[in-house]
Amino acid sequence: MKRLLPLVLLFALAPAADARADDALPLCAEPDASGLPEDPDADPARRLETLARWEQEGPTTTQKLRMGALYRLGRKHPAALLDADLKKARELLEGAALDGDLTAMASLAELELAHGDPMSGMVWAQLYAHYAQIRSPSRQRTYQADLIRRAFAALPSDQRTDDKVTGSVMAVLERSGPRIEAGFAGQGNDADTTGPRCRPLSEAFPTELVSSKRVRLSGGHNTVRRHGLNQPGMALFRVHVAPSGEVSQALVVESLPGPVAGEALKASVLRLRFNAVADDAPTRTVLLPMIYDDHSVRIRN
Template identity: 30%
Template sequence: MKRNAAFFWLAAALSPCYGYLPVASAMESGSLAAAETARHRLMSDAQWAALFDQHLPLADRQHAVAALEHSSDLTDPHDLYMLGSLYHMGQRAPGSPVQQNAEKASLYLGNAAIRGSVLAMAKMAELKLAAGQYREAMNWAQIYAHYALLPSNDRQSRESYTAELVQRIMDHVDDSQMTAIMSDVNSFIANYDTRIRQGMAEGAMSDQLRPTSPRHRYKGASLDERAFEAGIADFIVTFRADGTAANVQIIDAVPRPEVAGMLREFAINSTVKPSTNSGLRYGWMPILMNDNRYRATTRH
């Protein structure tokens, strides 16, 4: 009965909506949510990779993070997403210059979400679920469903993760709460839809290096392993001139840090087009895992 309810409300999130009602206070905190200035990316993927380089002084890397956080130009959804991911994972990511900080993770990921980062919506749901804030978790899961399942070339790859995320939260939410939750979700979408879609479109057109991989890879669980759960992991991959991967840096993973370990092999086998330049190149690679299949997601 619970599983049927989860899919019912997942479909309801796709319905037309009007009105305004804030979903989560974290979205409105600070000046970031109110900013409507022209945005540009403050950090390249190479600079994000450098934050984890333990050959560089820790103080310098921490100063770089602080400078980014205090910049009045911090409005780009990718910068916000990466900063939120940095604080979500903390030093569970090797070489991270910061400690885990759920409050900062929520602030930056929430602001990335309202600027068009679809993956930030999923991470907000995961973060609220882990904190036991089940209604807010369901709000974000339904918002993620609305945008993640828009027609695209990788909609199918997102459906299983979306359904699994909703089901995990539904185990803690009464059916009687869903009408109020969907009212909040519809109000949020009505208020932020234009901004979100603009951010999604700008992200799709960015000239960021985009690693590619086989469409999907399957890994079955052995007899002494439990079945894999759905999840998302972010990496910065370093590429040689010939387009092959030289190094993989874990940035973040949900719902558990172990998800990154499962997906690292998939990331190290990714490639980019060869370059005549002999220098190293860097690319952010978010990977979605569901149904025991790994996919490099094309809509971030």
């Protein structure tokens, strides 16, 4: 029997903020949480209105990822809001990936692997691993390694395939590398709010994880068995943090390779603790990716 399995938190992102904001500006309004597309308990009509507004206004990078994830998993997404639409998912996720969103790169890899294009899946898997190591280096890269392993398993094992993968990855880097790098540099400006300039809530009330970044899987082997969590996975959560530092809500934004990771990891996210702030502070929101590490595979440097 495997030992109790840890998770790895890669990073927590505060709400997208204007990097030029200063203390003289008024605080931004707290985001409206009543129509979040990922909230299965919210009114479906309000959630669809939110998506329609994003499409009309032109989605930000993060919104492209959020919409693409809903279309990729369809009714299997924990939000169960939309029917699967691979064309829309691919378009949205590729836009987010080329804007520098790491999760979107992994999402594209999973989409292509699941739907019969292992070469494209491998290219995006390699790009994801490449940029993830640059942006968030970590020894705990089990999901990255498993993604690449699965892509290799779906391709012919020969030099011709290796050369094609290398050539395709280099072509993307040459063609789109500058755009991806620019996206990394501008991620602090990917705001969900519109209107006059204001001071982001994340500046006035920063959010810092006080729990260990390596935590035990809530429920242990019972969770593994109940959800069929039989391979490394990653889930991106939208986490709402109360002034006390407790997690008041955790919504699955994306779950990789499929919906199981998000469902199985949610209880662990709800147990996390962040720094406390003033009692009258608004609810803070962060995007938090969590990796399920079963020690089954590693990337060798």
